[in-house]
Amino acid sequence: MSLLKISNLHAGYGQMSILKGVDMTLEEGEIGVIVGPNGAGKSTTLKAIFGMLNITEGSIEFDGEDITGIRSEELASHRIAFVPQENNVFHTLTVHENLEMGAYIRRDDFSRVMDHVYEIFPPLKEKRRQPAGELSGGQRQMVAFGRALMIEPKLILLDEPTAGLSPMFMSQIFDRVIAINKTGVTVAMVEQNAKQALAIAHKGFVLANGANSFTDTGRNLLENPEVAKSFLGG
């Protein structure tokens, strides 16, 4: 059974439809990367999973349960975490408080997970008493990841995690994504830097005009001359 199964998804904002039949399947423990030109509906697909859009047709199944059109507040309790592209930390809260808020739905003792997050992102431990808004872009991204990890998610959705970061931070972020994935978390990621992202992906989904144009393993997509020609830039 697949962990995430999106079939024939049609969705949009209000009356305007953006997704016109997206299919996506992820097995547990995989990294899935969604790539495609601007306006293809990459981020929209993530937002549709997260209940932030009107779904008109199709279905989303998670762990055997139908979660189509679920409200965003409820997803955390299904252990799905989302890291938006922008404004993904609480700027006025300290780093530590950001992590605590990540664990808001947990009523158990989460100090072990907190220690684990500080272990993966050592700079955060140093700056735990600082407001997250004062951190650099790369460190803010760490806070956003850390916040998402606090529920020990089964699936983590990342919307362009490297957007606006320098190349050095970019490879660091990809390393972290691999590290998070190694702990058993399934990752669904939208990326602009298609080549690097597909290189770490188990599965890749190339979207165009709101629908899949290619679906294959990351390696095969990278080697597919048609994909390369149409969109990876040769």
Next chain:
Amino acid sequence: MNDLVFFINKGLLSGMIIGSIYAMGAIGVTMIFGILRFAHFAHGDMMTLGAFVTLIIAALLASAGVVLPFPIAFAAIIPAMAVTAVLAIGLDKVFYKPLRNAGARPVVLVMASVGVTLMLQGLIRLFAGVRARDMFIDQPKDIFQIPFPGASRAVILTEPQIVLIGFTVIAVLALHLFLTRSRLGKAMRAVSDNPELARITGINTNHVVWATWIIGGGLACAAGSLLSMDVTLKPDLSFNILLPIFAATIVGGIGQPYGAIAGGFLVGFCETLAVFNWSVLLRPIQDSLWFELPRNMALVPTEYKLMVPFLILIIVLIYRPTGIFRGRVL
């Protein structure tokens, strides 16, 4: 020395008292703005409503034969705060929540709150009439004269004023601990900071909204009750201080609870010091002054007192457009 005591009574203490009232009102207004994103114009009438609830509970307690060593209205404030908090949640449920759920723009909610203002004023007048009432139904308020060394005049404080100052200190400390230490308090700050991210994180927005009305309604009730004990309870009691409260909220930085406290006291002190007759303080050093002291040397005539908060508002906003504590840009 007597002149100094006069200054303490008319300037410092008055400023502190009106500042406390403004601060408690402004905390509610600023938190409602931070969480629910609209200016709650019915806040003044929520204060009056709270004062009436206190009066009703005090009357009920008195008729039940309860006798306390202090005026019964003080004891009635605590249950009245709870009742007002519930009423505030009820008002939200009936008037504001349906609009929020329909995705109404903030200006629609502001208009709705103006409607609630008119409705509350009407209801209060309908049931209580327009006359002024005394909150001290069982015994008169105590007035304390604290002797000041070297002066024949005494520093004068009344019972409700002492309770008000003490209550404000406790409320501010409790609010600070709640916002920085408790899970729900941090969630409130998170929702105020970034509502969308808070939703994604799984923070229960309903709980946060309730907490906002409980704090806003409870403090409004306490401020309204203590203000009406300091003067008298009238149906238009708090409507008149709504504008200074909004000035305090904006001066402090809208959406910032600490800013609301600072703004409340700043506006309160400026107001009383602006109408204070400074010639009283200057009279002892008349000889060393190069001009003749007029009999009344207030910066602003008392009739123009209401102008002061807005003058401060303009001055602060010129130099710090988002308020002292850097609130949201409106």
